[in-house]
Amino acid sequence: MTNPRAHQGLTNRQVVLAKRPVGMVTEDCFGTSEIPVPELGAGEALLEVRYLGIDPTIRGWINERGNYMAGVAIGEVVRSNGVGVVVETNNPDEYPMGRAFMHLTGWQQYCVVQSNPFPPITMVPEGIDLMDVLGVLGHVGITAYVGVLEVAKPQPGEIFCVSAAASSVGSVAGQIAKLQGAHVIGIAGSPEKCEWVVDDLGFDACIDYKRDDVAARLKELAPNGVDVFFDNVGGELLDTVLRRLALRARIVLCGDISTYNLEGPAPALHNTRYLMGKRARMEGFNTLDYWDHYTDAAGQLAAWLAEGKIKARVHELEGIDRAPEALVRLFSGEHLGKLVVRL
Amino acid sequence: MTNPRAHQGLTNRQVVLAKRPVGMVTEDCFGTSEIPVPELGAGEALLEVRYLGIDPTIRGWINERGNYMAGVAIGEVVRSNGVGVVVETNNPDEYPMGRAFMHLTGWQQYCVVQSNPFPPITMVPEGIDLMDVLGVLGHVGITAYVGVLEVAKPQPGEIFCVSAAASSVGSVAGQIAKLQGAHVIGIAGSPEKCEWVVDDLGFDACIDYKRDDVAARLKELAPNGVDVFFDNVGGELLDTVLRRLALRARIVLCGDISTYNLEGPAPALHNTRYLMGKRARMEGFNTLDYWDHYTDAAGQLAAWLAEGKIKARVHELEGIDRAPEALVRLFSGEHLGKLVVRL
Numbered sequence: 001m002t003n004p005r006a007h008q009g010l011t012n013r014q015v016v017l018a019k020r021p022v023g024m025v026t027e028d029c030f031g032t033s034e035i036p037v038p039e040l041g042a043g044e045a046l047l048e049v050r051y052l053g054i055d056p057t058i059r060g061w062i063n064e065r066g067n068y069m070a071g072v073a074i075g076e077v078v079r080s081n082g083v084g085v086v087v088e089t090n091n092p093d094e095y096p097m098g099r100a101f102m103h104l105t106g107w108q109q110y111c112v113v114q115s116n117p118f119p120p121i122t123m124v125p126e127g128i129d130l131m132d133v134l135g136v137l138g139h140v141g142i143t144a145y146v147g148v149l150e151v152a153k154p155q156p157g158e159i160f161c162v163s164a165a166a167s168s169v170g171s172v173a174g175q176i177a178k179l180q181g182a183h184v185i186g187i188a189g190s191p192e193k194c195e196w197v198v199d200d201l202g203f204d205a206c207i208d209y210k211r212d213d214v215a216a217r218l219k220e221l222a223p224n225g226v227d228v229f230f231d232n233v234g235g236e237l238l239d240t241v242l243r244r245l246a247l248r249a250r251i252v253l254c255g256d257i258s259t260y261n262l263e264g265p266a267p268a269l270h271n272t273r274y275l276m277g278k279r280a281r282m283e284g285f286n287t288l289d290y291w292d293h294y295t296d297a298a299g300q301l302a303a304w305l306a307e308g309k310i311k312a313r314v315h316e317l318e319g320i321d322r323a324p325e326a327l328v329r330l331f332s333g334e335h336l337g338k339l340v341v342r343l
Numbered sequence: 344m345t346n347p348r349a350h351q352g353l354t355n356r357q358v359v360l361a362k363r364p365v366g367m368v369t370e371d372c373f374g375t376s377e378i379p380v381p382e383l384g385a386g387e388a389l390l391e392v393r394y395l396g397i398d399p400t401i402r403g404w405i406n407e408r409g410n411y412m413a414g415v416a417i418g419e420v421v422r423s424n425g426v427g428v429v430v431e432t433n434n435p436d437e438y439p440m441g442r443a444f445m446h447l448t449g450w451q452q453y454c455v456v457q458s459n460p461f462p463p464i465t466m467v468p469e470g471i472d473l474m475d476v477l478g479v480l481g482h483v484g485i486t487a488y489v490g491v492l493e494v495a496k497p498q499p500g501e502i503f504c505v506s507a508a509a510s511s512v513g514s515v516a517g518q519i520a521k522l523q524g525a526h527v528i529g530i531a532g533s534p535e536k537c538e539w540v541v542d543d544l545g546f547d548a549c550i551d552y553k554r555d556d557v558a559a560r561l562k563e564l565a566p567n568g569v570d571v572f573f574d575n576v577g578g579e580l581l582d583t584v585l586r587r588l589a590l591r592a593r594i595v596l597c598g599d600i601s602t603y604n605l606e607g608p609a610p611a612l613h614n615t616r617y618l619m620g621k622r623a624r625m626e627g628f629n630t631l632d633y634w635d636h637y638t639d640a641a642g643q644l645a646a647w648l649a650e651g652k653i654k655a656r657v658h659e660l661e662g663i664d665r666a667p668e669a670l671v672r673l674f675s676g677e678h679l680g681k682l683v684v685r686l
Contacts, residue, residue, distance in 0.1 A: 067620065068620060234616070253618055253619045255619075256616060256619065259616070265613060266613070266616050268611030268612055268613045269611055269612045269615050270608060270609070270611045272612050272615065272625070273577070273599060273602070273609050275596055275625060275626065275627040276596045276598075276599065276627035276628075276629075277410065277411060277627065278627065279626075279627050279628050279629050279632060280626070280627055281624055281625070281626040281627075282615070282618060282624070282625045282626075283618065283622075283623070283624040283625075283626075284618040284619035284620065284621065284622050284623055284624075285619075285622050286619075286622050289622060
């Protein structure tokens, strides 16, 4: 038996928002603080955080106005997905000792969870490497899952194009589309990334947007146009793909990472009129609207992961204090696979 | 009995495309020609054209590249919706003598129809004033019908906003949305137009985009945002409405008349990112994809028209030679209701 009061008196090291980024986020926007691990209330449990997922959406959360969630206040712990293990519990049915959970843990060493939180907390199936959890089974994997299967719905033989193809969402989205029988074309930002998604993940092709003429390559690879565009990038790249749509194409707006660090307004789209000619649909979605799919999605993704049908790759930095550095790296695009911080 | 050869030797006066318009269409883009009425082949019938519908889509058809249909060639009869009456028939089952049909008659006095043409030809129910046919039962009414009921699907109590509200498509779309229990806000270009759609057609409100601050008025009239935007205008107006979307809004791209006479590219949209935040959908559609709905739609529209549930207003010009003048007037926006040419 574990002593339920074992963590009283321990210190919780946190990374907090020190000032708002203007344009590209920098490490000096963050500071650290240390507070005592609090006493648990009824129904609560204490997670010891093992991994933090460094997701693009954090950049929106640290703006004053936030994005689909409210902005993090100055001095607050930076909001973040994470994986933690229950080290103390007042709610052993929901949070059994020793089990791992995915949650909006924030950038901190310890995190208190209430009963039935929203967004929902997901128990990690046993036998899964915790390092894979954030890249495939967490918010990122669920986003790819519902974005592809509930919104884009690619049919066998359809051309499925995904931007930021080597990103955590993009790489999982492309692999799920491939499992549906779609012909998958990635768009990514380096020869290494293109090679990875084609050779290791089984994409049919990948366009290097920094080196190739995207419009010309798309015309070559999809002469009849793109049936589904799963877009994580927005801006100019989205505008280019709008000119290469197939009849009744679906554009799923999952993210627009190209605009997250802009000081001014996002670039305008010039080619939306093609939606009319092609009877196409452009649609935003947010994983939070699909929380009732979380358990099923995580179960299916875990099974695919175990069977080797979906592969994950993790780029790991060590120590809570390196979370800001990891976020800055996320936007420089030098990593390959899911960026995580190991605590 | 009518003499089946009665029209042999008669002359068919046509308005043809003389040159391509550059920018705003002008009357000197058109010329006339006279050819003999041809002898009918097997299964064919001869329509004597009674009314021509002057629709914005004609502006796209007379461009070299066309739009969703191929461009009209120089010297060809201008493509147009029309209503004609069967005056000679080799196919009395499909085309009984004396019955009226809606068809892509073109700008001409007589038109030969084959059996089972595409787009489909619609028999006008008896007892309907032929003048109302093009505004409500023709391509325009069907467009409003499928756009509202098959694409936008407004629910009771939802805010349904329609641009070019006093246009033939816009006025019918708003009235159909109203019949579905939606709260209908029009956007139109003059006090007279706004008055007409509110006082005569029963819209809940109408914004005069030439005199009002559209964004401010929308905020007032729909503080929680617009659930459906049925857009016939595009450009800047669409961009404004994109900032006033409700969660899970649907934007139906029916037309973008603001861009049809532009020489340069269409104006860019700056606010498409709101689609993501609002999980909204922007979708193009084309009535031609719904040809299997034509008969049902025309039947329902005819019933609504007969019951006074949908009202039409027609602005009429007389004589085939005035078709070019009518098209120019369509874009100056001085008419109220459906522009038709009576032959």
